[in-house]
Amino acid sequence: MDINEHNPLLPYQPVSDRYHQMKYRRSGKSGIRLPEISLGLWHNFGHNADFTLGRKILRKAFDLGICHFDLANNYGPPFGSAEENFGRILKKDFASLRDELLISSKAGWDMWPGPYGNWGSKKYLISSCDQSLQRMGLDYVDIFYHHRPDPETPLEETMGALDLLVRQGKTLYVGISQYSAEDTEKAIGILKDLGTPLLIHQPRYSMLDRWVENGLLDVLGNEGVGSIAFSPLEQGLLTSKYLKGIPKDSRAAKDGRYLSTDQISADKIQLISQLNEIAEKRGQSLAQMAIAWLLKDPRITSVLVGVSKPEQLDDNVKAVENTTFSADEINGIRSILSGV
Template sequence: MYINDHTPIPTYIAAEDRYHKMKYRRCGKSGILLPLLSLGLWHNFGDSDDFNKARTILRTAFDNGITHFDLANNYGPPFGSAEENFGRIVAKDFKQYRDELIISTKAGWDMWNGPYGNLGSRKYLIASCDQSLKRMGLDYVDIFYHHRPDPDTPLEETMGALDQIVRQGKALYVGISQYSAEDTAKASKILKELGTPCLIHQPRYNMFDRWVENGLLDVLSQEGIGSIAFSPLEQGILTNKYLKGIPEGSRAATGTSYLGSDSITPEVISKVQKLNTIAESRGQSLAQMAIVWLLRNPEITTVLVGVSRAEQLLDNIKAIENLLFSEAELKQIESILNKQTNKLTN
C-alpha cells in the first residue's frame, strides 16, 4: 500500500459524539447491536491503494458511529493484503478502541494453491482463520463467516469447523454468506445443536437483485438470525453514475466490474432514472434511497457499503436521516421495478 505524501497523519482520537451520529439495530435474537451501515473492505484496501486514504476512511467511519468493519481472507489485491493493511491501521489508530469494534472476516473462496485452500472443509476454514488473525494482528475476530456454500463438503463438517473456531477462542460469533433459504435452515439447526448459534447471514441484496425475498428473509426471521446486505448499490448502478448511460472510464465500461456493459441496458437506465426522481422527491440521492429501501425490512440488520473516499461514506451515512417510506412511495418503486428484474447477474 502506498502513501501519497510524506505528511504524517496526527494521532487519532475518536470523536466523542460518535454514537450519537449512528442508529443501531439488534442482530437477530442475539445480544449484538450493529450500526445501520457497516464498512466493507472488499475494494480500496489492497496493496495498490493509498494507505492514508484507507486510514481516513476507517477513521471517518468510526467517528460517525460505524463499529463494524468487514473483511475476507482474499480481499486485496493481492489476496490477504486488505487484512494486512487493516491490521496496520488497527495497530496505529484503533488498538485502544478494539472492544468497541465488530471485526469480521471470512473464508470460502480460493485463497491458496492446492486442494485445501478453497470451499468449506474443516482444514481450510481453521487454517484460514489462523492466517487471517496473524495478518490482522488480532487475538480473535468478532464474526467468522463461511463465505459461500460448498456443494461437496458435508454441511456438518463446515458448521462443525465454525463451532470449533468459536470454542478455540478465535471468533466470538459465526455467520454464513449467500446460503439458500433451505441450506440456511439446515446450517442453523446444526449450529444450534452444537451450541454455537448462527449470528448473521450476509446475502447479496439490492433493488435489482431480490433473491432473498424468495424465502431467505422468512428463514432468518424464524431462526432469529440477523443479516447484512452486501452490494446494496448494484456495483454503482443505483447511484447517479449511470443516469445518462455508461460513462467513459467506469468499471462497467472498462470491463473491471463483473456487471459488464451488457447488463446496463436502456431498460435498466430508464428504471434508474425513474427511481432517482422518487429519491429527489424524498430529499435523498438515489444511493441513499437504495440503502434505506433495504433497511425497510426488519430482517436486514445492517447494510454493507464500500467506498473509495471518505466523502462517499459521509454521503451514505446521511441516508439514515430519512428511514421512512410512505405506502405510495413503496408502490411507486415496486411499479418501476416490476419484480421482473430480480437479478441483473447470476
C-alpha cells in the same frame, strides 16, 4: 475541516459524539447490535490501493459511528492484502479502540493452490482463520463467516469447523453468506445442536437483486438470526453515476469483473432514472434511497457499503435518517422493479 480525516499522519482521536450519529439494530435474538451502515473492505484496501486514503476512510467511518468493519481472506488484490493493510491501520489508529470495534472476516473462496485452499472443509476454514488473524494482528475476530456454500463438503463438517473456531477462542460469533433458505435452516439447526448459535447471514441484496425475499428473510426472521446485506448499490449502478452514461473513471469502465458495461443497458438506465425521480421527491439521493429500501425491513440488521472516498460515507449514513416509505412510494417502486 476534520483534522483526523485530513491529517492521517497525526495521532487519531475519534470524535466524541460518534455514537449519536448512527442508529443500531440488534442482530436477530443475540446480544449484538450492529450499526445500520457497516463498512466493507472488499475494494480499495489492497496493496494496489492508496494506504493513506484507506486510513482516511476508516477514520471517517468510525467518526460517523460505523464500528463494524467487514473483511475476508481473499480481499485485495492480491489475496490477503486488505487484511494486512487493515491490520496496519488498526495498529496505528485503533489499537486502543479494539473493544469498540466489531471486526469480521470470511473464508470460502479460492485462496491458495491445491485441494485445501478453497470451499468449506474444516482444514481450509481453520487454516484460513489462523492466517487472517495473523495478517490483522488480532487474537480473535468478532464474527467469522463461511463465505459461500460448498456443494461437496457435508454441511455438518463446515458448521463443525465454525463451532470449533468459537471454542478455540478465535471468533466470538459465526455467520454464513449466500446460503439458500433451505441450507440456512439446516445450518441453523446443526449449529444450535452444537451449542454455537448462528449470529448472522450475509446475502447479496439490493433493489435489483431481491432473491432473499423468496424465503431467506422469512427463515432468518422466524429463527431469530440477523442479516447484513452486501452490494446494496449494485456496484454503483444504484447511484447517480451512470444516469448519463458510463464515466471513464467508473468501475464499469475500468474493471468489468463486478459491473460490466453490458449490464448498463438503455432499459436499465431508464429504470434507474425512474427510481432516481422518486428518490429526489423523498429528498434523498438514489444511493440513500436504495439503502433505505433495504433498511425498511426490520429483518435487515445492517447494510454493508464500500466506498472509494471518505465523503461517500456521509451520503450513505444520511440514508438512516429516513427509512420509512409511504404506500404510494412502495407501490411506485415495486411497479418500476417489476420488470427486473
